Amino acid sequence: MDIKYIEDSRAKYLEPPQKQSIYLFLCFCGIADCSPSYSYGPAVRPQYVIHYIIDGEGSYTVNNKTYKLKKNEGFLIRPGIVTYYEADKDNPWSYMWIGFNGVKAETYLSYANLNEENLIFEYSKDATLKDYISEMLKLNEMDYSNELKLEGLLYLFMSKLVETRKEVFNQKAYKSAELYLEKSIEFIENNYSNNIKINDIASYIGINRSYLTHIFKKNINISPQDFLVNYKIDKACTLLQNTDLSIKVVAHSIGYSDPLTFSKIFKKVKGESPKNYRERFFSNQI
Template sequence: MEIKYEESNKSKYLEPQKKQSVDLFLCYCGSENCTPGYSYGPAIRPQYLIHYIIDGEGSYTVNNTTYKLKKNQGFLICPNVLTYYKADENNPWTYMWVGFNGVKAQTYLNYANLNEENLIFEYSKDDSLKNYISEMLKLKEMDYSNELKLEGLLYFFMSALAETRKDSYNIKTYKSTELYLEKSIEFIENNYSNNIKINDIASYIGINRSYLANIFKRNINMSPQEFLVNYKIDKACELLKNTDLSIKAIAASVGYTDPLTFSKIFKKIIGNNPKSYRESAFPNKI
């Protein structure tokens, strides 16, 4: 697993080049000691992004509202929302950030009472948030062990946020769309090998196909078909890496009756055909 890492006197930046997990995965993380008046935006991001202020002050503007923020406070940026933030001219902030996504990202943020209506938080009980990001930034070389550490640190980060809000979180605040999404993913996880169709998912949930497509687009910015295909290919990658099954058997295992069709889709998503992928991952295996 490749990783991008950059470091200067004022900032650090780490980005895994392939995001493996489905539920929750790190897109990038970093830290910066901002110069007076440094700003970013107006811009939108395709993933969730949390900034946590280590020192200093600044402002965050979203939906025509500006928040003045300081040490131990943080702010959430939601996908595809126009935002702007700026360091104070006299006491510029130093902050750390975590960008992430996944089908459970919104649910986990709700655990921490963070959403489009509540974008600001405060965490002052200890240095956990700072320490988790610092540990992420130390993983400059990626192997299977560090991949798991990186994912675990992200979960610890989310857990720390949720811990401060657990008393205010109420399971009834789940939106019906979130429940539909979770049930859809559950159905895919249990039936992806059976050549299921999007209509099968919609029927199982009890909603129409267009409404299902709207839920997926709004929550994870992809169609149900895109998610299903990517899920199948992720499972195929696992089988190619961890078993000696033939390409035909792997195709059948992830719901493709035609190995040629499977190979074409695999190459479109991964960039290599299944055989080349296996050989490049394990050159001595074949």
């Protein structure tokens, strides 16, 4: 049986004659420029269907929830679930769709974080999803070569969705780490005079010490312990330069109860004692 292919001024549709693979197979694909307020449903599909919006806007309603969607966003229709979607009346969407099934379909969708709880995705990195479906629509003559190409393009399409999820997760992880770093430094700025420990910072942020150390080293190439010490010593230098406070008071002001310990750490960081630092600073002012 020949492949089913329909094309007119507003749409293209392709449906392979048979599904060879039991793991993942293409049922149909298409592209359409929808007229204002064009709708489909309420209806139930026997297969998985993904719509990817290439322009315009519209809405997707499923499980009594309506999603407003636009260019570079997409939605998943799960088999056996009543859905309804409608193009915007002022800026109707153009979209591409791909229907598929197979025993591995749900597993591959889960890799992309698409499931009954999460039916919406975004892909704005490039035109790859659109290109894959466009390539499918060109294969409108059925032979063994095109059969394999269609199956390969379907797998590539799914891999892009999975890749997008990984990029989003990495981006979220980066933003979380950036926030942890920001809050850690803020905590140090507000509490350096209280003899805080690294565990105090980690507890405040809500992460363990080893992860806190990983964040500092990865983002600013220094451990939180070294950052804290350097911050304290910088504050001590400011006090030594701008006040006549005793070394003991300066030590207490930056969280060291023992002036001797403070002096040892100061010398390790600055290469000289607090007293010598102060004397040298004022001698250079003359």
